[in-house]
Amino acid sequence: MTAALLEVADLGKHFGGFTALDTVNLSIAPGERVGLIGPNGSGKSTLVNCLCGTLRNDSGSVRFDGRVVDRLAAHQRTRLGMARSFQLPKPFGSLSLADNIRMPLLYTVNARGGETLSPAALDARCRDLLQLVGLADKAARLPRDLTQVEMRKLELARAVAAEPKLLIADEAMAGLSHSEVDDILALLGMLNQRGIAIILIEHIMRAVMSFSQRLVVLVAGRKIADGLPQEVTRNPDVVKAYIGE
């Protein structure tokens, strides 16, 4: 087995007296597709925030690409190759779609050292990325002109612009219609084929089951299952957490 891309060991996070995450262990291999599910309030978003540096974990450690990243700020983790999309899309509202994509290019790709993209190369890269998600004809528009599904696509394009090794998609499909979910799934599949490992956090089981190679279940801040999707959904603990006894 190759070295893990992301290695989470005994991760813990408290908010006052409330334990949001309790000794969570998780390992993601390069290029892997992992689904992360759990009932509302089970700690999925807290886990994402701890992984990405929006929140600091209280205990345990996060190792990414061979480095301990616990004390790194969010933007430093992004530069290392960890990208995320937000549950509620957070576009840069005053900037055009192309400029939304340009931001991570300027601040990650061009900030990593080594080759920097020329202005012309930046333009080309913005165009390509918008093309990838099917928004090329709206490059000059503002995010407020987009539909909900287009907003999600912009969110993913912006995350991918940072040339990540790992993409954490936090409910990228919530509230979308059946065909729109398929759209996003196809997009994520394509990104995965480019070698990006993906953690998919989702409530839509159809999407999670068809996408994931492995399924992780969080309940009340604890990981209760981790394995092949079919087996995990038959796991009595998981069934109990979702449906009750």
Add this chain to the structure above:
Amino acid sequence: MRPLTFWLVAIAVGAAFFGLSLLAPNQYYFQAGYVVLQYIVLATAWNILGGYTGYVNFGVAAFFALGAYSTVALYKLLPLPLPLLVLIGGVVSGVVGLGMGYLTLRLRGAFFSIATLALAVVMETLITNWDYVGGSRGAYILRPAQVPLLGNYIVYLFLVMLALAVIAIGIARSIERSRLGFGFAAIRDDEQAAEAAGVPTLRLKLVATTLSGALMGMAGAPLPYYVTYLDPASGFNLAYAVNSIAMPLIGGTTSWVGPLIGAIFLGTVQQLATVTISSALNLLIVGLLLVGFVVIAPNGIVGLVASLRAAMRARGVHRQWKRASREPLPRESPR
């Protein structure tokens, strides 16, 4: 326009303006021009933080007065040339600006603004109780009557402030076109998303608060020589904050042109009102204009012009389309 070209043009415009101002019939024009230029610097400085990154600073007077009071303190300590005093005032206020930047770690939006207002109150209290710089009695500054080459000292003050205005606008415009300005816009729109896109938000905010504070301090440093008597109540006057915020809002906050237009417009109106009606009317004018602009042009004069141009362009396209639809369709030529 390339940054270097812009700097050259800005300096040329400044020089031309100064040349023109020498034709002024009397000293009053320099006296009034100084105030307008000072507001160009203050409004531009405020906008670097407030307009670009979206952090509204109500404590303009604190930075401005700190610049002024560092001049007062040094005046008593050892005599220094004015440009050097301006530089020192900038450093002092820049350091306080850096401190204010760390506030952004915990405070956003209205809470940050209230903290900056509190900062101004704290600073005023400290200065009021610092006897060396005159305390609440205030301090007198004797300025030389004449300077070589320029004649009256007010012309010299005017020239220094003009240079500062050119520098401030040059800096603001350079930021706007750079990666830094781009990062500022990301912070203004969504800080969490900015971090996720790799923008080092804290570092950028510190740059903005430091730069903004430093420019305000630089604008304040020549003040004691201008007024020749400075007390805390006038140095920390709330009007500085109100005007420095109103000017970018009236002009438009997203580009360097906005604060420039706003400061020239509002500053000139205030000067006119001061001479013709009364100086007490100034803040009333600001208030009325602000209300008017918020209703008519929420994005300031710059935004108003942009939307008018967009409307004109749309109408132009519409007219072209109508003309095209009136023309007979080209008949296919038989082969």
